[in-house]
Amino acid sequence: MNDFIQAYSWINMRFLFEGMWVTVQVAFVSVILSFIMGSILGIIRYAKIPYVSWAVGLLIDLIRNLPLLLIIFFTYFALPHIGVQFSVIGSTIFAMTIFESAMLAEIVRGGVVSVPKGQSEGARSNGLSFGQTLWYILLPQAYKKMIPPIVSQFVSLIKDTSLATIIMLPEMTYRAQIIYAQNPKQIVPMFLMLAFLYFVLNYCLSKVGQVIDKRMVV
Amino acid sequence: MMHLISMYGVDFLTGFGWTLLSSVIALVGSLILGTLFAIIEVIPRPVPHYIARLYIEVLRNIPLLVITMFFYIVVSGIFKINGFVSGTIGLTLYTSAFIAETVKAGIYAVPTGQYEGGRANGLSWWETMRMIVLPQAFKYVIPPLGNQFVNLVKNSSVLAFVAGFDLMYQANQISQTTFDTFNPYIIVGILYLVITLPISYYMRYLEDKLAREG
Numbered sequence: 447m448n449d450f451i452q453a454y455s456w457i458n459m460r461f462l463f464e465g466m467w468v469t470v471q472v473a474f475v476s477v478i479l480s481f482i483m484g485s486i487l488g489i490i491r492y493a494k495i496p497y498v499s500w501a502v503g504l505l506i507d508l509i510r511n512l513p514l515l516l517i518i519f520f521t522y523f524a525l526p527h528i529g530v531q532f533s534v535i536g537s538t539i540f541a542m543t544i545f546e547s548a549m550l551a552e553i554v555r556g557g558v559v560s561v562p563k564g565q566s567e568g569a570r571s572n573g574l575s576f577g578q579t580l581w582y583i584l585l586p587q588a589y590k591k592m593i594p595p596i597v598s599q600f601v602s603l604i605k606d607t608s609l610a611t612i613i614m615l616p617e618m619t620y621r622a623q624i625i626y627a628q629n630p631k632q633i634v635p636m637f638l639m640l641a642f643l644y645f646v647l648n649y650c651l652s653k654v655g656q657v658i659d660k661r662m663v664v
Numbered sequence: 665m666m667h668l669i670s671m672y673g674v675d676f677l678t679g680f681g682w683t684l685l686s687s688v689i690a691l692v693g694s695l696i697l698g699t700l701f702a703i704i705e706v707i708p709r710p711v712p713h714y715i716a717r718l719y720i721e722v723l724r725n726i727p728l729l730v731i732t733m734f735f736y737i738v739v740s741g742i743f744k745i746n747g748f749v750s751g752t753i754g755l756t757l758y759t760s761a762f763i764a765e766t767v768k769a770g771i772y773a774v775p776t777g778q779y780e781g782g783r784a785n786g787l788s789w790w791e792t793m794r795m796i797v798l799p800q801a802f803k804y805v806i807p808p809l810g811n812q813f814v815n816l817v818k819n820s821s822v823l824a825f826v827a828g829f830d831l832m833y834q835a836n837q838i839s840q841t842t843f844d845t846f847n848p849y850i851i852v853g854i855l856y857l858v859i860t861l862p863i864s865y866y867m868r869y870l871e872d873k874l875a876r877e878g
Contacts, residue, residue, distance in 0.1 A: 511814060511860035512853055513821035515832055520853075523845040605727035612825065619729060637734045641726045648725035 453635035458625050465618035466643060472535065472610070472617065473603040476542040481596070483543060484550025489580065492555045502551075509548035515609050517541045522613045538610040542603060553595045557588030590662050597655030601648045608644075618643060665847045672838050672848075679834030680855050686752045686830060687817045687859075693756035694816070695809075698763025703793060705764065706771055716764070723761035728822050731758055736826040747826035755823075759816050766808045770801035807874065810867035814860045821856075831855055 490502045509517070518541040521532065532540055561584050569579040608619040622640045626633045669676070705716035723731070732754030740750055774797050782792030824832035835852040839845045 507861065507864065508857065511818070511857055511864055513818040513832065513856060515821040515824065516835075516849060516853055516856065519832075519835075520849050523839070524849050527846045601725070605725075608727040608729040609822075611729065619727065619733075634738055637730065637738060640730050641722075641734075644727060644730065645722060645725045649721060652725075 449631045450635045452629075453625070453632040454639065458632075459639075461621050461625065462618055462639065462643065465616060465621035466647065468535075468615065469604060469607045469617040470647070472538055472542070472607050472615070473600060476539050476546055477596075477600045477603055479539070479543045480546035480550050483547035485554050487547060487551035488554030488558070491551060492558050493576070493580075506548045506551050509545060510552065512545075514541065514545045514606050515612070517545050518609055518613060534610075534613055534615050537613065538607070538615050542606065546599060546603060549599055550596065553592055553599070554588065557592040558584050560591060561587045593662060594655055594659050597652060597658075600655075601651050604648055604651070605644065665851065668838070668842065668844065668847050668851065672834075672842075675834045675838060676831070676851060676855060679829065679831040679852070680858075682748065682823070682828065683817065683820050683830040683832075683856075684859065686748065686755065686820050686823060686828065687813070689752050690755035690759055690816055690820070691813055693752075694759035694763050694812075697756065697760035699767050699798075701760065701764040702767035702771060703798075705768055706793075708789075720761045720764050723757055724765070726758075728754060728758045728819055729825060732822050732826055747828040748823065748830075751820070751823035751826050751828040751830075755816060755820060758819070759812060762812055762815070763809065766805055766812065767801065769808075770803075770805035771797055773804045774800045804874070807867045807871040810863055810870070814864050814867075817856065817859050817863075 487502055487506060491499050491506065493499060518538065521537040521541040521544075522534070525531070525537075558580075565583050565587065566579050569583040570576075574582065607615070607617050610617060611620040611623065614620060618640060622636045626636045701716045701719055704712045705720070707713060732751050735745070735750035735753050736747060739745065739753075745753075778796050778800065779792055782796040783789070787795065820828075820830055821832040823830040824836060827833060831852045835848040838848040842848070
């Protein structure tokens with residue numbers, strides 16, 4: 447019991463909360479960037495431009511089927527070889543954005559495809575161009591449907607930030623390791639706290655997502 | 665790159681084997697656990713329902729890395745398990761939560777008339793589940809389960825954190841001995857794609873087929 451009280455001292459907790467803030471920041475920046483990238487890629491794939499859409503589709507499939515850990519490693523250790531170098535936080539965001547935009551591209555495309563065909567046919571026969579149809583008719587309807595999957599992608603990004611421990615990003619998991627490395631008695635309390643903090647963060651996020659989703663439907 | 669393949673080909677293939685083994689074990693384990701918890705969740709009683717919900721929500725919202733490290737650092741002190749075993753247990757538990765959600769969605773996708781018909785014909789709750797609802801549920805569930813398997817293979821790279829001999833671990837080892845931090849990761853990436861790409865394309869084909877059938 448004493449170990450627990452010592453492990454949850456304010457110094458340790460503040461250290462963990464700072465890590466949590468790093469986690470949230472990295473995940474948030476990545477999800478915003480990949481939302482933009484993913485929308486562009488998803489629309490290109492949807493638009494069926496000869497060769498381009500096919501190439502983008504292949505790229506999306508390749509990235510989606512690789513482990514994120516590999517992409518993080520690659521951006522941090524391999525890209526400097528070809529002259530692209532990021533800081534630790536930069537390469538985490540870069541890797542997560544690359545990975546996540548491929549995921550979101552598929553969600554965007556799925557969302558646009560799921561809008562009933564009559565909508566785009568109606569728009570086109572009323573004289574709107576392809577771009578206008580997409581912008582005014584299809585995307586607004588698609589984005590509404592996409593909120594739950596995007597929130598769940600955000601949750602998985604928060605969880606995946608822990609993988610950046612391997613390149614020493616000072617987020618929550620890494621900081622917990624630092625704490626229990628100093629005092630092995632604090633291993634169990636630290637793991638429990640880590641699990642608790644991640645759980646609270648992600649559970650609240652997915653609940654917020656559900657609330658937004660319900661509001662949008664009504 | 666050819667030099668790497670001829671020198672370390674065996675290591676890459678060993679890693680490939682361990683990754684595949686871990687993924688298959690975790691898939692079987694998480695299918696069993698996931699289906700079990702999905703069934704527990706749909707039992708029309710509050711206590712089992714909330715137990716299953718707790719299990720699913722907790723495992724779904726904690727990073728796989730934290731679960732795996734817990735088994736590698738804490739549990740391995742009590743039971744003697746190595747990195748591969750703790751990684752595979754972590755993978756199994758983590759994936760089982762997602763599979764439980766998938767299977768549950770499949771169960772709810774079966775029209776209620778099927779369940780009511782089964783009960784009205786005198787089958788017990790469990791008989792209705794086993795003989796009527798679950799077989800139909802699995803039809804809807806197969807494409808998402810395939811995608812879970814793809815995720816499983818990708819997530820198995822977490823074994824690299826706990827010395828689980830998998831592809832990612834081998835890539836790190838090889839890049840540390842050869843000081844080549846570029847090519848090993850390319851080769852390992854290709855090997856991951858060898859497993860995951862065919863599965864995801866096949867699942868997309870199945871999804872389309874299921875959508876066409878209505």
